[in-house]
Amino acid sequence: MLKKITIKDLIPGMFVHQILEQKGQLSVKSQGRVTSLAIVDTLKKRGVKTLVIDTEKAFSVGSTEPEIKDEESVKQKSFGPKKPSASLENELTRATKLHVQGKRIQKQLLNSVKKEQPFDSSIPKEFSKSLVASVDRNPDALLCLTKIREKDDYLLEHSLNVAILLANFGRHLGMSESEVQDLSYSGFLHDLGKIQIPDEILHKPGRLTDSEMDIMKGHVKHGVDYLKTTDLDKTLVRTISEHHERLDGLGYPMGTKGENISREGRMLAIADMYDALTADRVYKSGMSSQKAFSILLSDAPSRLDLALVQQFIKCMGIYPVGSLVLLSNERLAMVIEQTDSPLAPKVKVFYSVRNGHFLEPKDLDLTSEKNVKISKAALASDYKIDVNAFFERSVSIG
Numbered sequence: 546m547l548k549k550i551t552i553k554d555l556i557p558g559m560f561v562h563q564i565l566e567q568k569g570q571l572s573v574k575s576q577g578r579v580t581s582l583a584i585v586d587t588l589k590k591r592g593v594k595t596l597v598i599d600t601e602k603a604f605s606v607g608s609t610e611p612e613i614k615d616e617e618s619v620k621q622k623s624f625g626p627k628k629p630s631a632s633l634e635n636e637l638t639r640a641t642k643l644h645v646q647g648k649r650i651q652k653q654l655l656n657s658v659k660k661e662q663p664f665d666s667s668i669p670k671e672f673s674k675s676l677v678a679s680v681d682r683n684p685d686a687l688l689c690l691t692k693i694r695e696k697d698d699y700l701l702e703h704s705l706n707v708a709i710l711l712a713n714f715g716r717h718l719g720m721s722e723s724e725v726q727d728l729s730y731s732g733f734l735h736d737l738g739k740i741q742i743p744d745e746i747l748h749k750p751g752r753l754t755d756s757e758m759d760i761m762k763g764h765v766k767h768g769v770d771y772l773k774t775t776d777l778d779k780t781l782v783r784t785i786s787e788h789h790e791r792l793d794g795l796g797y798p799m800g801t802k803g804e805n806i807s808r809e810g811r812m813l814a815i816a817d818m819y820d821a822l823t824a825d826r827v828y829k830s831g832m833s834s835q836k837a838f839s840i841l842l843s844d845a846p847s848r849l850d851l852a853l854v855q856q857f858i859k860c861m862g863i864y865p866v867g868s869l870v871l872l873s874n875e876r877l878a879m880v881i882e883q884t885d886s887p888l889a890p891k892v893k894v895f896y897s898v899r900n901g902h903f904l905e906p907k908d909l910d911l912t913s914e915k916n917v918k919i920s921k922a923a924l925a926s927d928y929k930i931d932v933n934a935f936f937e938r939s940v941s942i943g
C-alpha cells in the first residue's frame with residue numbers, strides 16, 4: 546500500500562517508493578529501502594520534504610529490495626549497534642552501580658517535584674550520559690537489570706527502565722549519540738508528575754473509576770508544568786508531554802493527532818507501554834514480552850506508530866535480553882545476548898524445573914546446541930522464583 550508521509554516520519558526500514566517534494570538538488574536514488582537514520586538525515590539535508598512509502602515492502606526479512614545508498618551518509622560516524630566493547634561480566638559490574646544510582650537520583654527528583662523545589666539538572670543529565678555510555682559498551686548489561694524489580698519501587702524502576710529501553714531503541718535506529726542521550730533522558734524524566742497523584746489512586750489494584758482516571762491523567766501536566774520551570778530543553782519537555790498522546794487523537798492531555806506527535810514522543814509512548822505491561826506490580830505479575838509485543842501491535846497503526854512498534858520489537862528480539870525461557874531439558878534460563886538466530890540466543894541456565902532448585906549458573910549459546918532449544922518464554926512468577934535473588938547469587942557480582 547502506498548502512503549504519503551513527511552520526511553520527519555521517515556525511519557529506517559521503510560521503503561521509499563517516490564520522492565514527491567524536495568528543495569534543491571538530490572543525488573540519491575529515489576526508490577529503495579532506508580537502512581539507517583544517517584540516510585534519513587541526508588535526505589533531509591538534500592531538501593526532501595514529502596515522499597511516498599510502500600508499507601507492504603517495509604521491514605521484510607531477507608529482502609532483496611534495493612537500498613537507498615548515499616556516500617555521504619556512509620561516511621558519517623554511526624552511533625548504531627556494533628560489537629560490544631566490554632564483556633557482559635565487566636559491564637554488569639558498572640551497570641549494577643548505575644542501576645542503584647539511577648534509582649537514587651529518580652527518588653531525589655520525585656522529592657523535588659513533590660516539594661516543588663528546583664533540582665540540579667546536571668546530576669540526572671550526567672547520569673543519562675553514563676547510562677547511554679553503558680548501553681554503548683554493552684547493551685545487554687542494563688537490559689538484564691531491567692528485570693530487577695522491588696515491588697514497592699515501581700515508580701523509580703519504571704522511569705529508569707524506560708530510559709534504558711529508549712537508549713537501546715534510539716541506538717538501534719542509528720540516532721546520533723546526542724539524540725540518544727536526549728531520548729533516554731526524556732524517558733528518565735517522563736513520569737515525574739506521578740508523585741503528585743494520591744497513593745490510593747497511583748497504586749490502586751484493578752480499574753480506576755472515571756474520576757480517578759481523570760486525576761491520574763493529570764500526571765502529565767504536573768510533570769510538564771514542573772519541568773517548564775527548570776532549564777530543561779524545550780524539545781525534551783515536548784517529548785515528555787506527548788508520552789500518552791495517541792495517533793488517533795484519543796490520547797491525553799492534548800489529544801494531539803498523527804503527525805503532530807513527534808517521533809521521540811511516539812518512541813517514548815511505546816517504551817512506556819512495554820515496560821508497564823511487563824512489570825511485576827504489588828498486585829499482579831507482569832506479562833511476557835511476547836504478550837506485550839502483541840498488545841503494542843494491536844494498538845498500531847491506529848494509536849501507535851506501526852513502523853516504530855515493528856522496529857522496537859526487532860530491537861528487543863523475540864526473546865529479549867533479561868527475559869526468562871524454559872528450555873527443552875526442563876531448565877530455566879535467562880536470555881543474556883542476542884545472536885544472529887532470533888530463536889537461539891545466548892542464555893544463562895540457572896534453575897531445574899524438574900527438581901525445583903537452583904543450579905550453578907552456566908552460559909549456553911543455543912546456536913551451537915543441537916539437543917537443547919527454547920520450549921517457551923517463561924515468567925518467574927509461574928515458577929515462584931525470586932529473580933532478584935538469582936541476580937544476587939549469580940549475575941551482578943562485584
Ligand SMILES: [Fe+2]
Nearest residue numbers: 735736788789
Ligand atoms: Fe505516564
